[in-house]
Amino acid sequence: MGWREFPANCVASSNHSPAQREDSASSAGWRSAVYLAVLVIGYIGVYICRKNFSVAIPLLREAFGATKEQLGEIASLSTLAYMAGKFGFGVVIDRFGGRVCFLASLLLVAIFGGAGGLAPSLGMLAVFYSANRLAGSAGWGAMVKLVPDWFPARWHAFAMAVLSLGFVFGGLCATLLAGWIAGVSGNDWRWVMGGPALVLVGILILCWAVLPRVGGGSEPGGTAATSASGGFQMGQVKELFRVRRFWVVCALSFTLTLLRETFNTWTVDFFKTEGGPEVSHRIAAFLSTPFDACGAVGILLLGWVFGRVSPDTRRNLLMVILGALGLVILGLPTLARQGLVAATVAVGLVGFLTYGPYSLLAGVLSLEIRGRGYVATVAGLVDGAGYLAAIMAGAQFGKLLDIGGYALAFPCLATLALVSAALCLLLYPRGGVTPSST
Numbered sequence: 001m002g003w004r005e006f007p008a009n010c011v012a013s014s015n016h017s018p019a020q021r022e023d024s025a026s027s028a029g030w031r032s033a034v035y036l037a038v039l040v041i042g043y044i045g046v047y048i049c050r051k052n053f054s055v056a057i058p059l060l061r062e063a064f065g066a067t068k069e070q071l072g073e074i075a076s077l078s079t080l081a082y083m084a085g086k087f088g089f090g091v092v093i094d095r096f097g098g099r100v101c102f103l104a105s106l107l108l109v110a111i112f113g114g115a116g117g118l119a120p121s122l123g124m125l126a127v128f129y130s131a132n133r134l135a136g137s138a139g140w141g142a143m144v145k146l147v148p149d150w151f152p153a154r155w156h157a158f159a160m161a162v163l164s165l166g167f168v169f170g171g172l173c174a175t176l177l178a179g180w181i182a183g184v185s186g187n188d189w190r191w192v193m194g195g196p197a198l199v200l201v202g203i204l205i206l207c208w209a210v211l212p213r214v215g216g217g218s219e220p221g222g223t224a225a226t227s228a229s230g231g232f233q234m235g236q237v238k239e240l241f242r243v244r245r246f247w248v249v250c251a252l253s254f255t256l257t258l259l260r261e262t263f264n265t266w267t268v269d270f271f272k273t274e275g276g277p278e279v280s281h282r283i284a285a286f287l288s289t290p291f292d293a294c295g296a297v298g299i300l301l302l303g304w305v306f307g308r309v310s311p312d313t314r315r316n317l318l319m320v321i322l323g324a325l326g327l328v329i330l331g332l333p334t335l336a337r338q339g340l341v342a343a344t345v346a347v348g349l350v351g352f353l354t355y356g357p358y359s360l361l362a363g364v365l366s367l368e369i370r371g372r373g374y375v376a377t378v379a380g381l382v383d384g385a386g387y388l389a390a391i392m393a394g395a396q397f398g399k400l401l402d403i404g405g406y407a408l409a410f411p412c413l414a415t416l417a418l419v420s421a422a423l424c425l426l427l428y429p430r431g432g433v434t435p436s437s438t
Contacts, residue, residue, distance in 0.1 A: 032150035045203035047170025049113035055178035059189035083387040085137025090380025098145030108135035117194020141376035160363030161303025257386030274336035290348030295355030302356030311428035325353040326417035
């Protein structure tokens with residue numbers, strides 16, 4: 001079984017010969033793989049108009065004589081806009097469909113991203129960049145709305161895992177592109193902020209040309225089977241808040257997003273602090289890269305396994321992974337004293353153990369809660385709960401470091417991982433069947 005295992009509406013009718021049906025299933029499988037790859041490219045396009053701000057910060061300080069606090073305020077305001085979009089756009093996507101909302105998200109990100117490069121002041125830059133982030137917040141929900149109609153249920157977890165590579169590698173692509181633009185433009189912040197929008201326009205044209213015009217629970221013109229099983233009704237959204245698993249997944253999003261964002265923010269500082277003066281900023285940055293690299297492996301591996309095991313095994317697997325994560329984080333300060341190699345391996349293991357479970361939350365677990373008709377709504381709320389936690393990864397964790405260093409802060413994170421492991425007990429009833437994704 002593989003990419004060739006597809007729903008009946010993707011395969012030739014039964015009056016065709018076995019060879020014809022096999023060829024049709026194989027063709028449908030490869031088409032869906034192409035659609036998935038195009039979605040990942042599209043989401044990377046959102047990131048290249050988002051993460052370029054970090055490259056522009058020193059250029060903006062020089063151009064406007066701005067303080068770090070002023071630029072930090074832009075970042076904070078845009079994060080609030082992004083969080084608001086996560087909470088609000090899910091119902092819009094479920095109502096109007098994934099394709100139109102994904103293309104609209106890319107178009108608006110390109111417009112506001114380009115406008116950011118033309119901003120006459122920091123205040124207007126804050127407005128354009130926040131609008132950019134708000135528009136980009138619809139991208140993930142639109143993608144998870146589309147994917148279930150392209151793959152059979154047992155491949156949903158893996159397909160969602162592949163989607164997650166968009167945010168894992170999006171930041172890397174954004175930094176490389178913005179750095180290249182800075183070099184060729186003579187460090188002009190306007191090109192760093194606005195230039196990536198031109199690339200996104202090309203990506204938007206690719207997505208418009210390739211993505212199919214049918215599919216996704218309530219897409220206009222979608223298949224009858226899809227519409228019947230996954231139609232969206234606004235009046236039923238409130239029923240989500242009566243579902244226990246919805247609250248469990250939101251709680252896991254809060255804890256795991258806090259873990260992920262904390263390591264994204266502070267890993268370089270950890271190596272610099274624990275390694276001493278002989279460790280340069282460049283070396284510390286290099287040593288932090290296994291967190292994302294190993295995280296990508298964890299996403300794909302857990303996504304592949306998750307769709308092939310029973311609910312009991314899923315629950316137990318997540319408990320073991322998150323329990324092991326807590327133990328690794330607890331031992332990080334000790335490992336750092338043993339040497340940088342041991343600490344680097346441990347950081348890679350933390351990424352491997354964190355990203356896999358994290359990628360399931362606004363993906364296949366959201367799909368299982370109320371099916372494809374409400375997947376964008378659930379995923380948006382779940383992601384929004386995570387971004388509430390992300391705010392704490394900066395100031396609050398920094399305060400812990402000021403008080404007791406990593407010897408105090410990492411045990412707190414380890415406790416958070418163990419709490420996450422305990423929450424997994426509530427994900428599936430014991431002896432239950434795999435939830436439906438339809």
